Amino acid sequence: MENDSKQLPKFAVLQLSGCAGCEVSLLNANEWYDKYQLVYMPLVVSTHRIPEDTEVLLISGGVRNDEDVYNVQRAVKNVKRVIAVGTCAISGGVTNLGDRDEVRELFRTQAKRYHLPQLLNKTHPVDSFVDVDLYLPGCPPTPELFMAALMDPQGFKASANVCGECGRRKLNDMKPDHITGFEKGSPDPEICLVNQGFLCVGTSTRGGCRAPCTRAGHPCVGCRGPSNAFIERESTVWFENIQRVFERMTNIPPEELNQALRSPQLSMFLFQFSDYAGGDRRIRSKDKVL
Amino acid sequence: MTTLTFPLSRIEGHARVVMEVENGKLLTAQFQAVELRGFRNFVVGTPAEQMPVIVPRICGVCSTAHHVASVKALENVFGVTPPPLANTIREVLLLGQLIQNQATSLFIFTMPDRVDAESLFHMDESEASREAQFSIAQKALRVRKVGTDLITLAGGQFIHPIKAHIGGVSGGIPREAAEQMLKELDEMLPVACELFNTYWDMSMVMGERIGSWGDDEPTYYISSTTSVKPKLNSGHLRILSPDGEEKEHFTPEEFEQRIQFEQTDYSYAGKTSYQGQILRANSLARINITSSFATPIADGYLQRFRNNFGSPAHAIMLFDLCRGIELVYAMERTIELLSEDLSSGDTVVGYQVKDGIGYGLVEAPRGPLIHRYVVENGVISDAQFIIPTVHNMRAIERALMVAGNRYIHPEGINLELEKAVGRVVRAFDPCIACATQ
Numbered sequence: 001m002e003n004d005s006k007q008l009p010k011f012a013v014l015q016l017s018g019c020a021g022c023e024v025s026l027l028n029a030n031e032w033y034d035k036y037q038l039v040y041m042p043l044v045v046s047t048h049r050i051p052e053d054t055e056v057l058l059i060s061g062g063v064r065n066d067e068d069v070y071n072v073q074r075a076v077k078n079v080k081r082v083i084a085v086g087t088c089a090i091s092g093g094v095t096n097l098g099d100r101d102e103v104r105e106l107f108r109t110q111a112k113r114y115h116l117p118q119l120l121n122k123t124h125p126v127d128s129f130v131d132v133d134l135y136l137p138g139c140p141p142t143p144e145l146f147m148a149a150l151m152d153p154q155g156f157k158a159s160a161n162v163c164g165e166c167g168r169r170k171l172n173d174m175k176p177d178h179i180t181g182f183e184k185g186s187p188d189p190e191i192c193l194v195n196q197g198f199l200c201v202g203t204s205t206r207g208g209c210r211a212p213c214t215r216a217g218h219p220c221v222g223c224r225g226p227s228n229a230f231i232e233r234e235s236t237v238w239f240e241n242i243q244r245v246f247e248r249m250t251n252i253p254p255e256e257l258n259q260a261l262r263s264p265q266l267s268m269f270l271f272q273f274s275d276y277a278g279g280d281r282r283i284r285s286k287d288k289v290l
Numbered sequence: 291m292t293t294l295t296f297p298l299s300r301i302e303g304h305a306r307v308v309m310e311v312e313n314g315k316l317l318t319a320q321f322q323a324v325e326l327r328g329f330r331n332f333v334v335g336t337p338a339e340q341m342p343v344i345v346p347r348i349c350g351v352c353s354t355a356h357h358v359a360s361v362k363a364l365e366n367v368f369g370v371t372p373p374p375l376a377n378t379i380r381e382v383l384l385l386g387q388l389i390q391n392q393a394t395s396l397f398i399f400t401m402p403d404r405v406d407a408e409s410l411f412h413m414d415e416s417e418a419s420r421e422a423q424f425s426i427a428q429k430a431l432r433v434r435k436v437g438t439d440l441i442t443l444a445g446g447q448f449i450h451p452i453k454a455h456i457g458g459v460s461g462g463i464p465r466e467a468a469e470q471m472l473k474e475l476d477e478m479l480p481v482a483c484e485l486f487n488t489y490w491d492m493s494m495v496m497g498e499r500i501g502s503w504g505d506d507e508p509t510y511y512i513s514s515t516t517s518v519k520p521k522l523n524s525g526h527l528r529i530l531s532p533d534g535e536e537k538e539h540f541t542p543e544e545f546e547q548r549i550q551f552e553q554t555d556y557s558y559a560g561k562t563s564y565q566g567q568i569l570r571a572n573s574l575a576r577i578n579i580t581s582s583f584a585t586p587i588a589d590g591y592l593q594r595f596r597n598n599f600g601s602p603a604h605a606i607m608l609f610d611l612c613r614g615i616e617l618v619y620a621m622e623r624t625i626e627l628l629s630e631d632l633s634s635g636d637t638v639v640g641y642q643v644k645d646g647i648g649y650g651l652v653e654a655p656r657g658p659l660i661h662r663y664v665v666e667n668g669v670i671s672d673a674q675f676i677i678p679t680v681h682n683m684r685a686i687e688r689a690l691m692v693a694g695n696r697y698i699h700p701e702g703i704n705l706e707l708e709k710a711v712g713r714v715v716r717a718f719d720p721c722i723a724c725a726t727q
Contacts, residue, residue, distance in 0.1 A: 015304075017304075017325050017326075017327055018350075018723075019347055019348060019349045019350040019351075019353070019723050020302055020303065020349065020350045020351055020723060021347070021349075021350020021351075021353065021449040021450060022350065023350070024350045024351055024438075024448075024449055025350075025448075025449055027394075027398070027431070027434070028435060028438055028448070030431050030435075033411055033427075038409070038411050041409075042298075042299040042300075043299070043300065043301075043302065043398075044300065044398055044409050044410065044411070045299065045300070045408050045409035045411070045412065046299040046300055046402070046408045046409065046712070047299070047408055048297055048299070064325070064326070064327060065324075065325070065326070067304075067324065093347070094327075094344060094347040095327040095328065095332070097332040097333070097336075097344075098327070098328045098331060098332035100332075103328070103331050103332050103334070106331050107328045107331040107332070110331070111326055111328065111558070113555055113556070113557070113558060114555060115322075115555065115556050116322065116324050116556070116557070116558060117324050117325070119326060123327075139347070139450065140350060140449050140450070142447075181339045182339070182455040182456060182457065182460075182638075182641075183456075183457075183640055183641050183642060183643070184640050185457065185458075185638045185639070185640055186455065186458075186460040186461060186637070186638050187460075189461070212442075212446055212447040213446060213447065213452050215446075216445075216446030216447070216452055216453050216460060216461075217446075217452075217453070217460040217461060218343075218446060218452035218453070218460070221343060
């Protein structure tokens with residue numbers, strides 16, 4: 001803001017149905033505010049429209065109701081570059097857990113409100129309705145990733161997968177017999193979580209987050225989606241790879257592993273449920289995903 | 291009849307205010323939450339142990355409170371008591387949440403109202419000198435970052451934290467990291483006070499300009515803090531009557547018998563009441579219920595607050611000032627906690643998955659948050675999220691009526707109304723993602 005802020009490129013943030021976590025993360029990436037002029041972001045700014053010459057539009061949240069459809073279609077008309085941020089906008093996110101027939105039925109009958117935006121049958125990703133120039137997955141993306149998307153997507157350096165950023169040691173001679181949770185306490189801080197029996201999917205999840213979860217002792221739940229090795233392929237290829245990793249590194253019986261991986265509620269599925277498990281996912285070019 | 295619809299900004303989530311006016315008289319004021327994702331329904335069938343990862347996603351602003359409430363609810367089902375060190379680290383987490391939230395509400399959501407600006411980033415276009423305002427934005431974001439840094443330290447990441455486990459937390463806070471955090475706190479505490487002083491002065495000016503601090507009718511208050519000093523991780527809820535006497539206290543299990551809940555057709559969020567009366571939660575409720583903060587600077591502000599506005603205080607704009615006092619308290623209290631050794635000792639105990647019903651209560655920045663889970667065969671068969679914002683719904687609507695009556699007259703509608711609607715709603719700092727889930 002040393003410069004005249006009126007001359008800076010205009011930047012807008014549209015929030016659809018989501019948790020505002022992406023916006024909260026963006027607020028921590030505060031280096032943008034002397035590079036861009038924030039013109040629209042209802043969480044922070046009291047303006048109700050996106051100006052015509054807006055340079056960049058970030059869209060967070062999934063398309064859950066008819067108002068979201070209207071807002072997203074109207075918003076992109078005035079902007080040069082659209083970035084879909086967060087797992088909800090890209091894959092429907094955690095609310096995709098509602099994309100099961102028995103839940104949907106219950107949910108829609110309970111939720112009927114006549115004077116309010118009407119719910120759609122499922123949560124849709126943003127690119128079901130509008131063209132997206134760049135995808136920034138993560139639940140939420142870290143401030144570093146936001147800055148990279150806004151300032152220099154091509155120059156961003158990251159490991160291919162979360163494993164490359166985790167720093168835990170993989171051991172050949174430590175093979176768990178079953179999948180474990182935290183019932184015996186916290187995991188060993190140095191050793192790979194797969195060696196310790198946790199259902200960690202960092203081996204095939206795209207890097208760039210710097211592995212805050214696994215470093216803090218929590219298995220990777222795959223919120224950034226598949227790494228470039230799998231992103232342009234069928235979702236089954238991604239799952240088979242996870243399975244192979246566990247076959248190689250553990251003695252967990254295949255049925256137990258299969259059940260855990262395919263169970264819709266297991267947290268790794270949270271984020272890409274309908275998108276990657278349903279088999280009708282749009283293939284997105286890896287060049288468009290940060 | 292005329293219907294006035296006010297879109298809302300600078301609050302968490304999607305909501306609007308709808309007023310019906312006839313012959314210059316305000317008939318109704320509705321606060322409508324217009325989003326819904328359905329957490330209560332779609333977590334059914336989830337393995338119970340996955341809940342602490344799923345439910346923070348109810349809200350990116352309040353994720354820490356949901357994370358801890360979820361872990362506490364499951365500990366209640368499984369019959370597990372975490373070690374004392376784990377409780378201390380969870381308190382650090384909740385204090386980080388309080389700092390982040392109160393700084394956001396004070397500086398990002400409500401400070402622009404005081405100088406008639408669109409946002410914290412647009413305050414340089416308002417009357418005050420550009421340089422001074424820019425420095426406010428810089429400082430405000432740095433104070434807010436103390437909260438997020440603290441959640442990262444104790445929770446692994448500042449949105450959707452992962453370090454609280456059933457049975458405790460996944461590790462202590464290393465001495466070196468604590469020292470670094472203390473340095474940041476020592477540096478930012480005076481900055482927070484300076485900003486809050488500015489905010490207080492701006493609020494006094496605004497109060498004088500408007501000629502009112504908003505709806506000030508005595509009301510019931512609800513919180514899970516204690517009557518002697520703040521507690522964010524307690525096991526009881528308290529009701530304060532309008533005259534300032536404690537009406538009763540009860541456990542989360544008894545909640546349903548004490549508090550009435552209703553749904554409406556015009557909002558995806560419900561609303562609660564106490565014996566048919568309006569309730570209020572959030573900062574003003576805590577300050578009316580608690581006699582002191584037990585930290586020196588916050589207690590100084592509390593004295594000043596009570597000298598100016600009395601106790602219990604009821605005007606809604608005082609919620610905002612109370613958030614500032616709590617911001618200072620949370621920084622002081624964190625300094626106390628991090629000065630102890632939190633690096634060594636047991637942080638977690640083992641557990642076994644069991645079936646049953648469990649409650650998890652925490653005092654979130656917006657008030658008492660309860661998660662209630664029923665676990666059958668290791669999976670969730672029913673979940674309820676009792677959200678602080680829902681306790682404020684009727685209070686928000688009454689305050690909107692008070693503001694509406696001030697600006698809607700047979701001769702016409704004063705244009706100040708739109709600003710007043712924003713100020714009223716923001717005073718309660720509602721969270722719509724939470725209230726609707």
